[in-house]
Amino acid sequence: MLAPSLSAVFFLLVIPVCFVVVYSFWLRSPYGADIPAFQFGNYAKFFDDFFYPSLLIRTIRVALETVALCLVMGYIPAYFFYRTESRLKPFLMILIMLPFWISFIIRTLSWINILGDSGLINHLLMKGGFISAPLPMLYNEAAVLMGLLQYLLPFMILNIYVSLDGIDKSLTEAAKSLGCTEWQAFKEVTLPLSLPGVSAGCLLVFVLTCGTYLPPMILGGPGNDMIANLIFKRIVGTLDWPFGAALSTILLGLLGVIVYTYNRYLGINQIFKTLQ
Amino acid sequence: MEKEKNPGLVQFRGVMKRFGDVLAVEKTDLDIPEGSLVTLLGPSGCGKTTLLRMVAGLETPTEGDIYIKGNRINDVPIHKRNLGMIFQNYALFPHKTIFDNVAFGLKYRNIPKDQIKEKVSRALEMVRLPGVENRMPSQLSGGQQQRIALARAIVIEPDVLLMDEPLSALDENLREEMRLEIDNIQRMLGVTSIFVTHDQREALSMSDKIVVMEGGRKQQEGGPEEVYNNPANHFVADFLGHSNFVDGVIQSRDGDGYRVKLEDGNELMAEGGDWREGDAVEVVVRAQKLDIVPRDSHQTDDAVNCFFGKIKERSYMGGEVSYFVELENGTVLHVIGIVKTKPFRRGDPVAVTAPPRHCKLLRKES
Ligand SMILES: Nc1ncnc2c1ncn2[C@@H]1O[C@H](COP(=O)(O)OP(=O)(O)O)[C@@H](O)[C@H]1O
Ligand SMILES: [Mg+2]
Numbered sequence: 001m002l003a004p005s006l007s008a009v010f011f012l013l014v015i016p017v018c019f020v021v022v023y024s025f026w027l028r029s030p031y032g033a034d035i036p037a038f039q040f041g042n043y044a045k046f047f048d049d050f051f052y053p054s055l056l057i058r059t060i061r062v063a064l065e066t067v068a069l070c071l072v073m074g075y076i077p078a079y080f081f082y083r084t085e086s087r088l089k090p091f092l093m094i095l096i097m098l099p100f101w102i103s104f105i106i107r108t109l110s111w112i113n114i115l116g117d118s119g120l121i122n123h124l125l126m127k128g129g130f131i132s133a134p135l136p137m138l139y140n141e142a143a144v145l146m147g148l149l150q151y152l153l154p155f156m157i158l159n160i161y162v163s164l165d166g167i168d169k170s171l172t173e174a175a176k177s178l179g180c181t182e183w184q185a186f187k188e189v190t191l192p193l194s195l196p197g198v199s200a201g202c203l204l205v206f207v208l209t210c211g212t213y214l215p216p217m218i219l220g221g222p223g224n225d226m227i228a229n230l231i232f233k234r235i236v237g238t239l240d241w242p243f244g245a246a247l248s249t250i251l252l253g254l255l256g257v258i259v260y261t262y263n264r265y266l267g268i269n270q271i272f273k274t275l276q
Numbered sequence: 277m278e279k280e281k282n283p284g285l286v287q288f289r290g291v292m293k294r295f296g297d298v299l300a301v302e303k304t305d306l307d308i309p310e311g312s313l314v315t316l317l318g319p320s321g322c323g324k325t326t327l328l329r330m331v332a333g334l335e336t337p338t339e340g341d342i343y344i345k346g347n348r349i350n351d352v353p354i355h356k357r358n359l360g361m362i363f364q365n366y367a368l369f370p371h372k373t374i375f376d377n378v379a380f381g382l383k384y385r386n387i388p389k390d391q392i393k394e395k396v397s398r399a400l401e402m403v404r405l406p407g408v409e410n411r412m413p414s415q416l417s418g419g420q421q422q423r424i425a426l427a428r429a430i431v432i433e434p435d436v437l438l439m440d441e442p443l444s445a446l447d448e449n450l451r452e453e454m455r456l457e458i459d460n461i462q463r464m465l466g467v468t469s470i471f472v473t474h475d476q477r478e479a480l481s482m483s484d485k486i487v488v489m490e491g492g493r494k495q496q497e498g499g500p501e502e503v504y505n506n507p508a509n510h511f512v513a514d515f516l517g518h519s520n521f522v523d524g525v526i527q528s529r530d531g532d533g534y535r536v537k538l539e540d541g542n543e544l545m546a547e548g549g550d551w552r553e554g555d556a557v558e559v560v561v562r563a564q565k566l567d568i569v570p571r572d573s574h575q576t577d578d579a580v581n582c583f584f585g586k587i588k589e590r591s592y593m594g595g596e597v598s599y600f601v602e603l604e605n606g607t608v609l610h611v612i613g614i615v616k617t618k619p620f621r622r623g624d625p626v627a628v629t630a631p632p633r634h635c636k637l638l639r640k641e642s
Contacts (some may be wrong), residue, residue, distance in 0.1 A: 193371060
């Protein structure tokens with residue numbers, strides 16, 4: 001029964017990753033095919049120039065910011081979906097999924113029409129006479145965060161919602177009958193029991209942010225590149241496959257360590273999950 | 277000297293609840309006496325839960341008022357009502373230990389820590405689960421979890437204990453045990469309780485008063501025996517126990533009883549009520565109250581309310597046998613008989629007697 005999924009994982013995931021790791025030890029040849037080798041020059045290059053590690057640090061910082069934004073902005077709609085008895089709920093849920101039906105590139109590009117110098121906001125502000133010159137809203141970290149948020153918020157909302165939806169509503173009713181106000185019942189019951197979803201959502205958003213390059217490429221300035229932009233430029237731009245592979249391997253290793261520690265540390269939440 | 281009990285600790289006055297177009301509870305007046313256990317009994321969807329939830333403050337009456345200890349509580353938020361609630365699915369907090377679950381309500385009543393500890397362990401003893409303070413709910417069985425839920429509800433010394441089908445998630449054999457547990461504790465503490473169920477056996481065995489409901493309306497209210505023996509209408513007679521119904525017309529008064537001309541052509545003596553000649557009635561006889569004997573052992577032909585027929589169906593249920601007897605004129609009667617010698621078999625000719633005092637008369641509902 002497991003065979004098809006295991007072979008899919010093997011051929012689509014394990015083998016390509018092995019290729020990347022093997023490639024990261026090869027030598028680059030300026031003239032022809034890269035030369036198979038086993039040497040650490042590509043890794044040494046990464047640590048020689050602080051520019052490279054600094055990109056990695058920035059990536060992690062931006063990813064943490066994105067997680068924080070998604071968490072705050074995702075919990076509220078997820079909680080609304082959990083509590084509402086509106087007949088519009090299925091329709092609103094589809095609206096959350098709707099962005100997935102539109103190409104990620106198009107969605108990211110569309111921010112230029114909103115935040116750009118001749119975009120919607122500047123246009124309205126200038127027409128209204130509030131400003132005389134367009135506000136520079138694009139090509140900075142805030143714009144990148146906006147793009148990331150738009151991309152990742154649905155993942156956070158859905159993860160939290162699934163967790164909330166598994167909470168029996170009579171638990172809050174029991175808490176209130178025992179003396180809790182609505183807010184106390186939320187703190188005592190709903191919030192702790194939704195933590196598995198919160199934790200899964202945060203991890204997903206973090207990992208996806210670390211691996212994405214479109215929002216910084218389209219909405220960011222020269223100083224907003226993240227590690228995936230560098231990998232993209234090395235492999236697609238300068239065709240430096242061995243160094244690109246080494247960068248990928250470093251990112252993969254770091255994410256692996258983070259995911260592992262996160263799961264161990266937040267393993268407490270797994271108890272809640274199994275208890276339900 | 278014992279304090280006088282309040283006959284209406286909880287009072288419903290013209291309480292009605294509507295969800296959009298659905299009328300869940302029709303205008304209802306009801307009193308729950310202090311210290312008693314009152315059961316709301318009825319089929320699924322009859323509005324029992326809604327009535328209970330209005331006491332709890334989880335639903336607001338569309339019309340009417342609810343009083344607890346004489347105070348109108350329509351606008352009192354749930355957390356200030358001092359009620360104990362027990363849910364069908366236990367509703368224990370899965371992320372808290374048993375101690376924290378039971379102590380939950382006490383914590384919100386600002387009771388000192390050492391007292392909380394004492395009260396919790398006393399409540400756990402009462403539900404016969406001492407020493408489980410440090411376990412998690414998932415480590416207990418369903419029956420044990422429901423007992424913890426009971427402990428959590430009574431430890432706060434609620435004014436009213438509200439239970440919504442607390443036994444229906446339990447296995448058949450645990451159900452009886454838990455029912456006795458609730459019954460004992462309720463009596464021991466004397467806590468005024470409202471118990472919702474669709475199971476007539478639960479209702480009949482533990483209630484001081486049963487409120488039979490149907491279609492959002494109270495059909496009858498009374499002690500278990502009264503409701504069982506003197507059903508107020510067709511619904512109650514049909515819902516509680518197994519009854520036979522035959523339509524008829526009052527022919528004449530005859531001593532204490534009435535002679536009824538049945539629509540199947542037979543004639544029957546029935547007792548009770550105040551009827552006039554020509555009244556359209558419905559005769560109700562409980563399946564258990566009919567006597568059944570072999571046809572040939574039946575001697576006298578002049579016995580009252582005696583009918584002849586054949587066994588059409590039978591199902592053996594251990595101590596008793598349920599028969600469907602087809603009478604000579606085609607009417608089918610349901611008879612439940614205790615097995616004394618050998619049960620009848622399909623096709624056996626039998627005589628069925630309906631003692632007049634067990635033949636109740638109801639007004640024919642259109
Ligand atoms: N929150 C609600 N919204 C709409 N209709 C409801 C709601 N709660 C109950 N009802 C309706 O009210 C009626 C009575 O329900 P309920 O009190 O749960 O019945 P019971 O507990 O006797 O099975 C049913 O027809 C049910 O569909
Ligand atoms: Mg119900």
